[in-house]
Amino acid sequence: MREKATTLYIGPQHPGITGNMMIRLKVEGDTIVKAITEVGYLHRSFEKLAERRNWLQAFTLMCRFCVPEPDPVEETYSRAVELLEGRSVPDRAKFLRVLVLELARISSQLLWYGGQGASLGLYTIGQWSVGDRNYILDLFEELTGARVYHMYIWPGGVRRDMPEGFEKRVLKTMDYLEGRLDEYEALMFDNAIFKKRTQGIAIIDKEKAIEWGVVGPPLRGCGIKSDIRIDDPYEVYEHLDFEIPVYEGGDIWARALVRRDEIRQSIRIVRQVIKEMPGGSYYNKVPNPQKWTIQKGDAYARTEAVRGEIGFYVVSDGSNHPRRAHMRGAAYVHGITLLEDILKGANVADVSSIMNSLGTCPPEIER
């Protein structure tokens, strides 16, 4: 006898959901036949607020667009404003920016380890990785004065230089984390539960990935080599030596392997940046923020964040505040159209695992 479809609501408050959003599922037994995402629980209207603030005040809102990964957003905004104004940035600032972006990438990947593990009932991974992430937050606290929202990368450069002996502490943390990666390998990637619950689950087809606008690790997990750091290089990435991990398969497992390898690449980049860090100024001072006007025009900057492409479209009408500062986040595509498509036919128990693997971030959708 055919089972009757039932409607299930997951979220907006749910331990498996990566933020505050709801998914309305139509299920037959354990199988999802239809999924509709509902957002609207986190709308803070940062973009509207930015229109009433000057260029520098608006920047303080930008890092709040995505909680696990604030740095790429402030870097993208700053770079878009610099592109719009034609302002140059000192080389040292560019290196410091890359240092912060890569540390943020490692920290975000470690947080993702925890989320992905916990979504499958493997809580030890999260306890380890969130603990290890704290060592990076310590570095951030020392460099920027804050642990999560740094407001460090601002138009014109960065807010302050490295404290004395900071390089050594960064390298020491990198050595420690590199040693830990083998333990994560054993705990997570050699784990039968993890393999069984991720291999062959939520497969994204290669052709469909392009068609659906998939970016970041989910795209590289489909065997497509695409990374903005290489394709549309910014800051000093074109001078750095690193690889783009690509895996075939398109399932959660492939996405996890991509993320795992990216941590090693980020450590490699951090070491290079520290080694090649030039001297000199770290900030080209902007005018008095109240009087800082930017000529009429628009600019679009984009960055490879952990979840994928982040973009900022900024428009100036010649005044001292943005006419429009519009962010594009990876979750905007992954969290709605892609998630709705990919959940069809999936098992109810895999919903949070799938969301984690796609890097769904509701605050980025609503802004």
Added chain:
Amino acid sequence: MKENKVKLAKYLKEHFPAIIEKDYNYNRIDFSINRELVPSVLRLLKEESGYIHLSHISCVDWLEEEEFELVFIIWSPVDKIKILIHTRIDRNNPVMDNIDKIWRQANTYEREIKEMYGIEFTGLEAADEFLLEDWNGMPPMRRDFDTAAYASNKYYNRPGREDAMDVREEIARHSGEEIPDFAKKYSR
């Protein structure tokens, strides 16, 4: 890159003589065109020129000019060029063609722009509400939306809560200092 841009501009002008180009000294080129032709331009670029990735759709409210500007940002992984397609639509009758048949994810952008600016996308199939709930008033991202009036109508100050006062007046009262002239215009 320069060669590709020239070739691209020539190719588009052959198909759409009315298109206006604007080149930049980095990997970006802009085109402006009437709104009716935008879907055809996008489809041509996607299917014939390899601009397969829709990076962003944005909307800017030019209140003074009574127009909305829609911007479609697309990217080619082969040419490694960003194209920004600009179009202006009448602010008093904001209608745009839906492009979610070209890129499925455009559906989400269109839903948000519809809600936040009140632009109707012809043939857009999506649930009515995106971010806002039971919203009947003016779309909130429009420039003439009065945020202060909305906040004072919607929310109330808790009775007896003195910190609802203007913070500058409060500081002046405590310290006995004058409010600087430039700050007075912001006072309530």
